[in-house]
Amino acid sequence: MAKSDIKSRTWRKTRERILRRDRQTCQYCGADANTVDHIIPRRLGGNDSDDNLLAACARCNYSKGGRFFEAKSRPPTPTDNSNRQNTSISHE
Numbered sequence: 023m024a025k026s027d028i029k030s031r032t033w034r035k036t037r038e039r040i041l042r043r044d045r046q047t048c049q050y051c052g053a054d055a056n057t058v059d060h061i062i063p064r065r066l067g068g069n070d071s072d073d074n075l076l077a078a079c080a081r082c083n084y085s086k087g088g089r090f091f092e093a094k095s096r097p098p099t100p101t102d103n104s105n106r107q108n109t110s111i112s113h114e
Contacts, residue, residue, distance in 0.1 A: 036070060044077035050086070053079040063088040 040058045048055040055077035062068030065088050078086075 033070070036072075036075070040072065040075045041077050043072070047077060048079040048082050049076040050078055050082040053081070055079050057083045059083045059086065 037058045041055060044055060046055050047053075049059075057078050057080050058075050059078040059082070060068045060070075061074050061076060064070075068074050
């Protein structure tokens, strides 16, 4: 079995676990989530641990790109239901 097949299968399982954990709800805007986003982007030293991943709709994920949110505008953690709306991402 090729190394890329194992890595791809591992990521697929991780993605499914994160989407299930976050109830398939975008942690930025509250829409239906269909992607997983790195809170700290990999290019800035982020990893694939569950603590660094959250569910995001494609629109928010691609709007964020490789940027990192500062503490004041960081999206809510999956267990924080107090503020599902994050105004730091603009879809316009």
